[in-house]
Amino acid sequence: MxxxxxxxxxxxxxxxxxxxxxxxxxxxxxxxxxxxxxxxxxxxxxxxxxxxxxxxxxxxxxxxxxxxxxxxxxxxxxxxxxxxxxxxxxxxxxxxxxxxxxxxxxxxxxxxxxxxxxxxxxxxxxxxxxxxxxxxxxxxxxxxxxxxxxxxxxxxxxxxxxxxxxLTAMPILLFAIIFMWTPPHFWALALFVKTDYANVGIPMMPVVRGERHTRHQILAYTVLLAPIAIAPWLIGGTSWVYGSVAVVLSLMFFALAWPVGLRTRAETDPMKQEILLFKFSIAYLFVLFAALVADRVLFAHGVIGGGYFA
Amino acid sequence: MTPDEKDEFKRRQNARNWVVGGTLLFFAVLFYAITVARIGG
Missing domain, CATH: 1.10.357.140 (UbiA prenyltransferase)
Incomplete structure (x- = not known):
């Protein structure tokens, strides 16, 4: 044609x-x-x-x-x-x-x-x-x-x-969770597709500030994300069900972001750790929000109380 | 346009018409349901 x-x-x-x-x-x-x-x-x-x-x-x-x-x-x-x-x-x-x-x-x-x-x-x-x-x-x-x-x-x-x-504190916290989650999620992707962005002149962090700086930023945002992800529990908006899932997920995110944040890679490196972090970040958000819903459903049915450990 | 291209043209046009028609029908039903839900609420 x-x-x-x-x-x-x-x-x-x-x-x-x-x-x-x-x-x-x-x-x-x-x-x-x-x-x-x-x-x-x-x-x-x-x-x-x-x-x-x-x-x-x-x-x-x-x-x-x-x-x-x-x-x-x-x-x-x-x-x-x-x-x-x-x-x-x-x-x-x-x-x-x-x-x-x-x-x-x-x-x-x-x-x-x-x-x-x-x-x-x-x-x-x-x-x-x-x-x-x-x-x-x-x-x-x-x-x-x-x-x-x-x-x-x-x-x-x-x-x-x-x-x-x-508009109350809880929906703003949900907003803040995704807001803080986006940089480590997206920059993990940008690390292994940075040639693409460089070709079209988009100033993505790995292209403009370099890979090392981006890795540090990924780690920094992962650390900043943790207290915000746990905050709905801390302010009493959820129970320990969501709280415990948020703590475990935050630790896992940190454990995966740590090697990505601090390592320097060779030119032929297959970027396995970065790909793993990117994939985990997607699962992280799904599981965190699913835990939030589970928590509220259990609370609504009287299975759990409203307090920190009830 | 060759006969093959003409056929392809018709096929795409038909498929789009069905999708647009289905979407309009869906929204007609949805707005009916929204009205019932809001009046009931």
């Missing part, structure tokens, strides 16, 4: 779906559901489903806008060159319109069905990712991922607010 006929062809619906980054969406949906389930109070199942759907659509919309903006950069990276836009399977304007439509629809859905505080937070999350992170920070500073991590931290916060209708 020639290039001219390719552009005439209607884009496959699967490519529109792929543009929403469905794999990233699983973590977004999971943490949003956790925020929803862990919040005190209850929500009608249909409204709970709608809240999660709106969060997923908002996340998908901002992912589409991210790829619309970065199509040229994606074309230069091995990991992203086959995405629908750099792969030439979709017109750039179509991606922009789809992203705007998805984002707008998610906001209206959230506002009408759930409430306008949750919709305002969703709008903040979309702007945070699509504008502040993608357009402003990512091409300018190696601290991009630290501040940009806030975008991924919104889903449990919005899920919680969808139930309670107010």
């Amino acid at each position: 020639t290039a001219s006929t390719t552009t005439l062809m209607p884009t496959e619906w699967r490519d529109f779906f792929a543009l929403t980054k469905p794999r990233v969406m699983t973590l977004v949906v999971f943490t949003a559901i956790c925020g929803l389930l862990a919040a005190p109070g209850s929500i009608h199942p249909v409204l709970g489903f709608t809240a999660v759907l709106a969060i997923a659509m908002g996340a998908g919309g901002s992912a589409v806008l991210n790829q619309w903006w970065e199509a040229d950069l994606d074309a230069g990276m091995k990991r992203t060159k086959d995405r629908p836009l750099p792969g030439g399977r979709m017109r750039r304007d179509d991606a922009r319109d789809f992203g705007m439509f998805l984002s707008g629809t998610s906001l209206v859905l959230m506002g009408v069905a759930i409430g306008w505080l949750a919709a305002a937070l969703l709008l903040a999350a979309i702007i945070y990712y699509a504008v502040i992170y993608t357009m402003w920070l990512k091409p300018r500073t190696p601290q991009n991922i630290v501040i940009g991590g806030g975008a991924g931290a919104f889903p449990p916060l919005i899920g919680w607010v969808a139930v309670t209708g107010e």
